[in-house]
Amino acid sequence: MSRYLIGRIGQAVIVLWAAFTVSFILLQALPGDAILIKFLNPELGLGPEQIADIRASYAVDTPIWTQYAHSLGNFLTGNFGYSVHAGVPVSHVLLANLPSTLRLATFGFLIAALLAVAISFLSTLIGFSWIRAVIQSLPALFISVPVFWLGIMLIQIFSFQLKLIPVINPGEWEALILPVAALALPISAPLAQVLMRNIDHVLTEPFVAVARAKGATRSWVLWRHVTRNALLPTLTIAGILFGELLAGAVVTEAVFGLNGIGSVTQQAVGNQDIAVLQAIVVFSATAFVIINLVVDLLYPVFDPRLRSKREASA
Amino acid sequence: MTLAPDLAAPPARALDTPVLEIDNLVLAYKDDEAFHPVVHGVSFQVRPGEVVALVGESGSGKTTTAQAVIGLLAENGRLESGAIRLNGTDISTWSRRQLDAIRGSKISLIPQDPTSSLNPVKTIGDQVGEILKIHGRGDKKAIEARVIELLARVGLSRPELRARQYPHELSGGMRQRVLIAIAIALEPALIIADEPTSALDVTVQKRILDLIDDLRREFGTAVLLVTHDLGVAADRSNHLVVLQGGRIQEQGPTAQVLAAPRSPYTRKLLTDAPSLTKAQRPSKGKSTSAASDEYSIVVEDLVQDFSLGSGREKFRAVDGVSFKVRKGSTHAIVGESGSGKTTTARSVVAFQKPTSGRILVDGIDVTTLHGESLRQFRKKIQLVYQNPFGSLDPLQSVFQIIEEPLLNFGQIARKDRARKVHDILGRVGLPQSVLTRKPRALSGGQRQRVAIARALVLDPQVLVLDEAVSALDVTVQAQILNLLDELQQVLGLTYLFISHDLAVVRQISDTVSVLRNGRLVDSGTVEDVFLRPGSEYTRELIEAIPGTKTLSHA
Structure with missing residues (x-):
């Protein structure tokens, strides 16, 4: 090692x-x-x-x-103690609620990433300046919307007014649509902002001019030269946003009445169930640390300049 | 004036249609609302196999013109009127798609800065192969074979290995060879070389320019050479176009323009261009004799090691360098990148502790200083950096920039500080009106004057000038060198002048040390080192300076 x-x-x-x-x-x-x-x-x-x-x-x-x-x-030794309130081991409480939160968080993050990439690339590729201006203003809008308000608005519009998604007993996947959206929108915003700035910066690099001089079209340059270079610094932001994701899951689960780590946290706070809270904090910290460690280890995979440096210092 | 035979007489077909014909070209940039023209009615021709040099200083429109030719004007730029004819066809009105088809295949580019002109996350092979792929030349295997062939052709050793390497694993000179391989891949009719060697060491520059010359001869390609360096243009072009402020001042066969310049601007460029053969300024001779017998700087057996990576491995950046500088004289440290010249300078100003050796400045052993005595020592010796754009805080006014060192040393009344700042501003030849301005409102030359004023405001005895004129246009460079000379006469300053530019060194210095790979290879007075170089390396350095032969009669 x-x-x-x-x-x-x-x-x-x-x-x-x-x-x-x-x-x-x-x-x-x-x-x-x-x-x-x-x-x-x-x-x-x-x-x-x-x-x-x-x-x-x-x-x-x-x-x-x-x-x-x-x-x-x-x-x-992996023993998180007993939940005073539920009278069962804390690990049981966590294991029972982890899958639904993980599902929410994973989809939330994937959608956020897709949204961020779509926003930033569309804003670069689209020729009409007014459409571009509208797209570029989206992140600022997303970032300023509180998750709980967004959740309530989504339910209002899609469930009560448009009646697209039932509020009572929706299907397993149907139930996930609105919470994922509520979670993804605010997280996509900082990603999109960083990505847009990176793309603008990479587009001014001399190697982009060289690629254009080879006869490459704008979209060729964007996909083959700009994308990877622009995504690199975004990795770190993505790792940090993971913390945001956990916090967002608590609120989202509360608003949509979903079971998960978020609702467990909410109840544990109400009952002052210290053992549960302690386990959730340590669990969240572990997840955060592991994600960021993985991000750092991924850098050399995407950036050859870091490979030799680390080999040299190894 | 000596020119290679085939340069003097381009191939016979040269006399047919020009490869490139620029006809009354007007280019404009948009700022806020309106378009402002920056190139005003420029016309010239490039014939097959010919090298045409576009020469000018920053803001002359030479790069904008070249960008327009290859259809890569910045997004806020536009062609107002005029024509760009490639082999007789006007391409100035072509669509983006039409231009994409000729870019790379009919016109190609050798860019200025090899370090940032290759994509850092793609292999060399990918990036050379890309141009073949874009224009659909052969399948994967054929492209791979052609890439190896091209890399070998531009003189890269072990081309198979290079193709798998990433840009950061190659030196600047090797990267420029890769970029040349890309430019010649499809044997275009015209290559635009935009300052192709400005970022390279002088010996590497010569090899790269020789390579471009060879390839041009082999393929009969025409070259549009964009350069600020009159020496490069003189050595390498048959036709010279001199630009200033977006207008052509003069054009004609290179030899003719240099021998008998008609425009005052060309004459000024020629006088200001530092040249080895030019006599030293008379004042310089005087100052040598005026310099006292006392030594201001004594460096003895300086060694500077840096640890690599984990710490056990050592890299010796400076290896046993010694020199002495008399009070009131100028000593130059010359070398290419990696020679240890900047490291030596940093040790002299006590930015780092030497591994071993002794450095005396005004009799004080710098290596023993620490804490407050080190801080007080900094009053004696000041540093002027290469890049006047980066070394000034963009948020401070010129007054604040010059005043700051005074605030760091002792309690000086506000009124006295203001008087000192005003005095020093006059000394460096700037009007009082610049005091309230921010650096961005100043030109490069003005900024460097501000940097010099800041260094002088503490009345130091020694000024360390680290490539202090390298980023400036020749006419501005000449002014700053004059200013430095004047200040030395009046204030009795001692200069340690770090430079890669031997011509400038010849002009300003009394004594020289030539460094290579951290070792001293040559030293002595300027005349000794330049006229009777003691080492093969110094001789090579001097011979590699562009324009040595051609400009000697100017």
């Missing part, structure tokens, strides 16, 4: 540890107590002794350092 890769994985481990520690401190500092919320309910009729037993079984009254060391050790 190359030195570079070892270094990058080391960084990733430190980031994850920091994410765990910071979220642990913040969650402990929150007022409120999940156990009391759930078990102090008079209808349950539990006595103080029984509650003390429950508290002991969750080990919430041991010193904070012990709790920290204990739960860090558990996380390292």
Whole structure:
């Protein structure tokens, strides 16, 4: 394994540890107590002794350092603890809800990427200046629309007015259309903006003039010379936008009433279910770190200039 | 005036239709609303096998004219009137699609900057093969074979390997050969060479120009050579077109124009062009004798290593260089890229600690300085950079730029600072009215004057000039060199002049060190080094300077 890769994985481990520690401190500092919320309910009729037993079984009254060391050790071995509210292991809660969120996020991201590429290439290729101006103004519009509002508007228009997509019991894939759109539009905007700027920049490079002098048409130059060079810097932005995607999924799932990590997060906040929240933070951080590591490792695949440098430093 | 026989007498068919005929061409650029003409009624012809040089300074319209010929005017540019006839057919009214068909096949381009003219993410083979693919010349296999043949033809060693490599794996000279291979691939009738060697070292420049000459002879291709370098034009063209401000000042057979220039502008270009054979300025001779016996800079056995990659491997950029510079004199460090000249300069101004060796500036050992004493040392020695466009903060006014060093050193009252800035501005020959302007409102020459003013405002004793005139037009270059000379006389400054341009060095320096691959290969007074070069390399450098023979009678 190359030195570079070892270094990058080391960084990733430190980031994850920091994410765990910071979220642990913040969650402990929150007022409120999940156990009391759930078990102090008079209808349950539990006595103080029984509650003390429950508290002991969750080990919430041991010193904070012990709790920290204990739960860090558990996380390292893949044990995320128990959800106080649901009374099942946190890993079960996550696994049950992960697939739907993953599906939403993946489609959201793919559509966002397609939209960004379409917007930026159309704005370069289209000859009519007013159409070009309209297309170029789309990202600014998309970026300024809040996800929750967009979601509500999409439901209003497509479900209630046009009646294209049923609100109650839509088909599995039908149900995905509007949430994906609500998630994709705001994420496509920064991608499109960066891509448009990159394309403009690459078009002024001397090698584009050389390609034109060979007799290449505008679209030949765009596809064979501009695309790859313009997409390269966009990779990093795409990795960072992944964080945006997770945040967007929480809101989208809430607006569209979907099950998933987003709705679990929302409920866990309401119930102060700290173990669940802690696991979600660490899970999100892990996903974010892995995506960005993959992005960095992909660079040399697309950019030959980085290959030799890394080989030299390997 | 000596010309190769076939240059003097182009092939007989040359006398038929010109390959290219530019007829009363008017080109304009749009800014905001209106079109402003930048080329005003230019006419000239290029005959088969002939080399026509378009010579002029920046803003003369030479590049715009060349771009129009190949149909690659910038998007805000347009042809107002006139004709561009290729083999007798006017192509100025052709559609984009029609132009695409002749671009590359009938007219091709050798661009200016080989480092950015190849797509960094595609292999050399792909990029040479592309022109064959666009014009449908053969299947994949035939194209691959032809690519290897072309790469070999332009003198690249191991063409099979080169075809698989990426541009960043090749040197500047090799990349320019690749671009030439692309330009000749379809044996076009006309090649437009737009400053084809301006970004290259002088010895590489000579080899590339020789290659273009050979290929032109072999294929009978005509060349439109766009250049700011009168020396290159003199050596390589049969016909000279001198442009200024978008108008032709003069044109005719090269030998004739150089021997008896009719327009005042051409005469000025010829006088301002630095030339090896030109006598040194008389003042220079005086300053040598006026220079005191004291040494302002002493460099002893300087070694500078840089670590490569992970750190264990070392690259020796400067290897045991020694020289001394007398107070009030000018010492030049000459070399090609990678020679270690800029690294040496950076060590002298204490931007980096040498690996070993000693550097004395005004008796102070620079290598032992650190912290506050190092900061105070910077008052004594100032640096002027090559690129006057990048070295000035675009958001500061000229006043702020010149004032800034004063703010960094000591408490000087606002009134005194203003007086100092005004004084120094007068010294570098700029009007007080520029003080409120931003750098972008100044010309290249004015910007370099501002950079010099900024360096001088702290009353330094030593000025390190790193390629300080290389980015300027010859007429402006001559003015700045005059200014530097004047300032040295008045202020008794010592100059360390870093340059790749031997002609300029000859003109301004008293003593010279020639560096190659980090080692000192030659040193001494200017006369000694230039008239009796002590090494083969120095001799090669001097011989490679364009225009050495042709301009000697001018």
